[in-house]
Amino acid sequence: MSYLTTKDLTVRLRNGAPLLRKVSLAVKSGEVRALVGESGAGKSMIGKAVLGILPRAAKLTGGEILLDGEDLLTLPPKQRRAKIGAKVALIPQDPLTALNPSRRVGPQITDRLVDILGWKRKEAEDRAVELLDEVHIQSPERVMRSYPHELSGGMRQRILIASAFAAEPKLIIADEPTTALDVTVQKQILKLIREMQERHDTALLFVTHDLGVVSKISQSLTVLYAGKVIEETDVRTFFAAPKHAYSRALLAATPKYTDPDGSLMPVPDSIISEVEQEVAAFDAQLKR
Amino acid sequence: MQIVRTLLTRLATTIITLLGAAIIVFVVIRVVPGNPIAMMLPPGATDADIARLEALYGLDKSIFEQFLIWIANVLQGDFGTSITTRQPVFDLVIGRLPATLELSVMALLIAIVVGGSAALTATLYRGTKVEGGIDVAGGVALSLPDFLWGLALILVLGVLWPLFHISGRVSPSLGFEFNTDFYLIEALVRFRFDVVLDLLGHMFLPALALAIPLAAIILQLLKQSLKECMHDDYITLARTKGYSETSIITRDALPNAILPTLTLVGVQFTFLIGGTVIIERLFSYEGLGNMAIDAVINRDLPLIQGIVLVFALLFTLVNLLVDMTYAALNPRLRHA
Numbered sequence: 001m002s003y004l005t006t007k008d009l010t011v012r013l014r015n016g017a018p019l020l021r022k023v024s025l026a027v028k029s030g031e032v033r034a035l036v037g038e039s040g041a042g043k044s045m046i047g048k049a050v051l052g053i054l055p056r057a058a059k060l061t062g063g064e065i066l067l068d069g070e071d072l073l074t075l076p077p078k079q080r081r082a083k084i085g086a087k088v089a090l091i092p093q094d095p096l097t098a099l100n101p102s103r104r105v106g107p108q109i110t111d112r113l114v115d116i117l118g119w120k121r122k123e124a125e126d127r128a129v130e131l132l133d134e135v136h137i138q139s140p141e142r143v144m145r146s147y148p149h150e151l152s153g154g155m156r157q158r159i160l161i162a163s164a165f166a167a168e169p170k171l172i173i174a175d176e177p178t179t180a181l182d183v184t185v186q187k188q189i190l191k192l193i194r195e196m197q198e199r200h201d202t203a204l205l206f207v208t209h210d211l212g213v214v215s216k217i218s219q220s221l222t223v224l225y226a227g228k229v230i231e232e233t234d235v236r237t238f239f240a241a242p243k244h245a246y247s248r249a250l251l252a253a254t255p256k257y258t259d260p261d262g263s264l265m266p267v268p269d270s271i272i273s274e275v276e277q278e279v280a281a282f283d284a285q286l287k288r
Numbered sequence: 289m290q291i292v293r294t295l296l297t298r299l300a301t302t303i304i305t306l307l308g309a310a311i312i313v314f315v316v317i318r319v320v321p322g323n324p325i326a327m328m329l330p331p332g333a334t335d336a337d338i339a340r341l342e343a344l345y346g347l348d349k350s351i352f353e354q355f356l357i358w359i360a361n362v363l364q365g366d367f368g369t370s371i372t373t374r375q376p377v378f379d380l381v382i383g384r385l386p387a388t389l390e391l392s393v394m395a396l397l398i399a400i401v402v403g404g405s406a407a408l409t410a411t412l413y414r415g416t417k418v419e420g421g422i423d424v425a426g427g428v429a430l431s432l433p434d435f436l437w438g439l440a441l442i443l444v445l446g447v448l449w450p451l452f453h454i455s456g457r458v459s460p461s462l463g464f465e466f467n468t469d470f471y472l473i474e475a476l477v478r479f480r481f482d483v484v485l486d487l488l489g490h491m492f493l494p495a496l497a498l499a500i501p502l503a504a505i506i507l508q509l510l511k512q513s514l515k516e517c518m519h520d521d522y523i524t525l526a527r528t529k530g531y532s533e534t535s536i537i538t539r540d541a542l543p544n545a546i547l548p549t550l551t552l553v554g555v556q557f558t559f560l561i562g563g564t565v566i567i568e569r570l571f572s573y574e575g576l577g578n579m580a581i582d583a584v585i586n587r588d589l590p591l592i593q594g595i596v597l598v599f600a601l602l603f604t605l606v607n608l609l610v611d612m613t614y615a616a617l618n619p620r621l622r623h624a
Binding site: 078092 | 531
């Protein structure tokens, strides 16, 4: 039984240009699914649509988002917000800008528990200390009293991860959570997210452009191009034999850690035009 | 330690500012035409009479000498004697200062409440007709100077629809004896709410006239900063947590958006204090500004100097206050 299901999710710019073309995907409880694609493929847009944080220029024009079997889009805004706040959490891309610079760190971890879920402040604070401990932060009490600018990028991403797990959400959407960090920290953060996901048995939708990361963290993946699902499969099958020509080219374009001197291979133009045609045919079919 | 050093630096710059203001005023009012002695004497006074009075007030000496004498006296707490009223300048100024302070602070509060809530509302309804309406109102508010607003308010809320007093500071008919010059504060402390109401009725229109342009400035700047903050990542994150737009704006965006506005409000508040001069005249409000105009008309040199010095002191104090508030509100400066 999948925890998150989107059916024919369609998002357009206000001027009508499509960003997501009838995206259907499913994330099972406790499963880690990676969403991969080039920049502009719409992979972050899916997460934003689910969380209800689409940019003002974009509009959800069709489809369903089922969370635990309930269609989010039919709920009144207030209930939808409360439900998302209680069941889903976001690990954002850039830890340097995702914490409010004028508030202390502690309240930014506990606020959801206290304000949205009605915990007592003391309980929420105890929970925050526990979580900071889980994400390997030394002296959590001191960190909770700090302001974001007093902490390093890696520390801040750990805090954001702790904060995401605070309310024991059933689904976490991680939007390129390691992209803004430097390489040495990336690995630790990736390991940490994996560790936390397993311990809390949370479903994880992991948005990334890095296929190298996918094999380390996820069991299944969905490849997107121009807001359209190109391939959906489990990781083992994908890395053994990707079905779609575009997926094969994408895989071939990923730099190999084992061969750092190997030349970079971009996705060939022929394949791009092939997949573009496929998208155009899909659009034409929708119009009919 | 840091705070002590900052304060000492500020104190030094304050003294230099005050000295500069004193020199400029001292020279300017003696260079422009017009002679206080001529104003004091009845027509037909002889040259000898004039010379005697000039000598009495030290006006026969050179400007430089006059300045040195004046500064030396000021440093000893003697601001001279008003030429027109023959009372010590210090007592006159101190007696009127509270009226102007109460009026300016009231105007500032109105501007912050009105401008601030308009900015928050416009941000909440950004991109809708509500924001458009608020923008238009802000534009109108900003396009007229405070004294024209004063005249308009007198006409509408004082004459056509006489809801408020348009003249003076307190109704004499109340027969209330004040022990201090801070009327409003004193009435509040003594729980005389009838007096408080009367004072507010007198203060409201001049304060509003002063507040309207400042409210429009606060609206524009705060709205701009708020809208910029609304694109920040921590706002998006707060949305995913389940917070309503209203609480996101007030709790997450406002503390970050308020800092640039605060600096400007400090600068604008000094303009507002300057504006009290005309507004107090317009509403016959017994404050420092009203007295300043009389002093200028009568060429009451010592009184003008005293008033200008107090205004200059007020301006520097306001700036100091703004800087300290800024440091207190911005965690990135607090530990620096």
